[in-house]
Amino acid sequence: MTIHDYDAVLALWQSADGVGLSDADSREAIGRYLVRNPGLSFTAWDGDLLVGAVLCGHDGRRGYVHHLAVRPSHRRQGIGKALATRCLGALAAEGIDKCHLFVFAVNADAIAFWKRVGWSQRVDLVVMSQYTVDGRQ
Numbered sequence: 001m002t003i004h005d006y007d008a009v010l011a012l013w014q015s016a017d018g019v020g021l022s023d024a025d026s027r028e029a030i031g032r033y034l035v036r037n038p039g040l041s042f043t044a045w046d047g048d049l050l051v052g053a054v055l056c057g058h059d060g061r062r063g064y065v066h067h068l069a070v071r072p073s074h075r076r077q078g079i080g081k082a083l084a085t086r087c088l089g090a091l092a093a094e095g096i097d098k099c100h101l102f103v104f105a106v107n108a109d110a111i112a113f114w115k116r117v118g119w120s121q122r123v124d125l126v127v128m129s130q131y132t133v134d135g136r137q
């Protein structure tokens with residue numbers, strides 16, 4: 001994925017139930033993410049049509065995958081698995097041996113997909129978050 005893919009990728013994410021978008025997905029923020037994590041995020045194309053996308057990066061210790069989405073017309077053809085596999089391979093090539101991701105607890109389809117492609121559901125963790133800027137909730 002490059003920042004030139006941004007408009008098509010954002011449209012795909014916006015149309016995909018299960019992908020939670022926020023200020024952190026602005027063009028500027030995604031551009032920064034891609035610069036910080038070169039060669040780790042991927043797109044899938046059917047000719048000129050974007051059919052899949054995934055963001056991936058790491059912090060030097062662990063990898064993180066975000067926003068995997070496949071166009072509904074192209075699901076169940078192995079594209080999601082291929083994108084996830086690419087991410088793990090690219091992380092491994094950088095010496096990162098484990099990757100985490102966040103899934104909405106209500107997104108049973110995605111949880112089933114991730115289990116099917118080999119990921120383990122953690123029941124021992126709770127995600128906690130706070131804004132770094134005063135006054136935001």
Ligand SMILES: CC(C)(COP(=O)(O)OP(=O)(O)OC[C@H]1O[C@@H](n2cnc3c(N)ncnc32)[C@H](O)[C@@H]1OP(=O)(O)O)[C@@H](O)C(=O)NCCC(=O)NCCS
Pocket residue numbers: 016017018019067068069070071074075076077078079080081082101102103104107108109110112113116117
């Ligand atoms: C989740 C998603 C990316 C899967 O993409 P996909 O291209 O259809 O997945 P694949 O075809 O690569 O499937 C890989 C395996 O998972 C299985 N699988 C895919 N979707 C599944 C589902 N909803 N339930 C159960 N298994 C599923 C496939 O059958 C396949 O198994 P197989 O290897 O035994 O045949 C896609 O459904 C999607 O974009 N969902 C909406 C966005 C979303 O929720 N993303 C997750 C954010 S964390």
